Amino acid sequence: MDARQHRAALAALEIIEWVPAAGIPEPALPLIEKGRPVHDQRPAPQTLDQRESSTEELGWEALRARVAACTACELCRGRTQTVFGVGDPRARLVIVGEAPGAEEDRQGEPFVGPAGRLLDEMLRAIGLGREQVYICNILKCRPPNNADPTPAQAAACRPFLARQIALINPQLILAVGRVAAQNLLQVTTPLSRLRGQIHHFATVDPGASLPVWVTYHPAYLLRSPQEKARAWEDLKAVRGLLERPSP
Ligand code: SF4
Numbered sequence: 001m002d003a004r005q006h007r008a009a010l011a012a013l014e015i016i017e018w019v020p021a022a023g024i025p026e027p028a029l030p031l032i033e034k035g036r037p038v039h040d041q042r043p044a045p046q047t048l049d050q051r052e053s054s055t056e057e058l059g060w061e062a063l064r065a066r067v068a069a070c071t072a073c074e075l076c077r078g079r080t081q082t083v084f085g086v087g088d089p090r091a092r093l094v095i096v097g098e099a100p101g102a103e104e105d106r107q108g109e110p111f112v113g114p115a116g117r118l119l120d121e122m123l124r125a126i127g128l129g130r131e132q133v134y135i136c137n138i139l140k141c142r143p144p145n146n147a148d149p150t151p152a153q154a155a156a157c158r159p160f161l162a163r164q165i166a167l168i169n170p171q172l173i174l175a176v177g178r179v180a181a182q183n184l185l186q187v188t189t190p191l192s193r194l195r196g197q198i199h200h201f202a203t204v205d206p207g208a209s210l211p212v213w214v215t216y217h218p219a220y221l222l223r224s225p226q227e228k229a230r231a232w233e234d235l236k237a238v239r240g241l242l243e244r245p246s247p
Helices: 003-012 048-055 060-068 102-107 113-125 151-168 178-185 218-223 225-243
Strands: 093-097 134-137 172-176 199-202 209-215
Touching: 048 060, 048 151, 060 151, 093 151, 093 178, 113 218, 113 225, 134 151, 151 178, 172 178, 172 225, 178 199, 178 209, 209 225, 218 225
Parallel strands: 093 134, 093 172, 172 209
Antiparallel strands: 199 209
């Protein structure tokens, strides 16, 4: 990226100075048998263990198909389509957000609309294009009214995210927003205390983990532009971590 492009990206972030060191209602279910309506022809939901073991060998296309057909939580009933993820399957940086919103649900792509454009600018500020990273969410289906994922929904969807990350094996994961960070790291720590330090996402390989950095969600930055300077500090840290030689 040349100096003019870099200035434009910073301007979009409203960073003035480069500081050297970023419920849908349930349908009526009148007849229930063993927890399922008798007229429900869908495959019986799998347990979390079943899904983890059944996803960990999948390649990209099979995983995408598995997600598209998933009925493991109630969010399948309200979606227009699943929002799988987008980007470079060999990316050094994976960005994990919370869940699809209305526009993402319509388009089938994560981080579109104003928050997506700001995310693009944030990436551009550290010399990355959207096509050079991989972007996905904790949940692949839109929660109604943009509700936070419930623990059950997040747990049901986690094997898919874990498999995406395993397939990519990135150098760094950037969790954007409190919900993404807390679900990814399985903690309840406030975002303010998660920022500014390296965390670890345990991979499926015993004892192995990938580094995680945490920053604000672009939608939050649109509502709270005074936090963009802090987000910029996070982005500089991300750039520094990506520039480190791989172990
Ligand atoms: S949110 Fe995840 S677990 Fe729930 S139905 Fe969608 S893909 Fe399946």
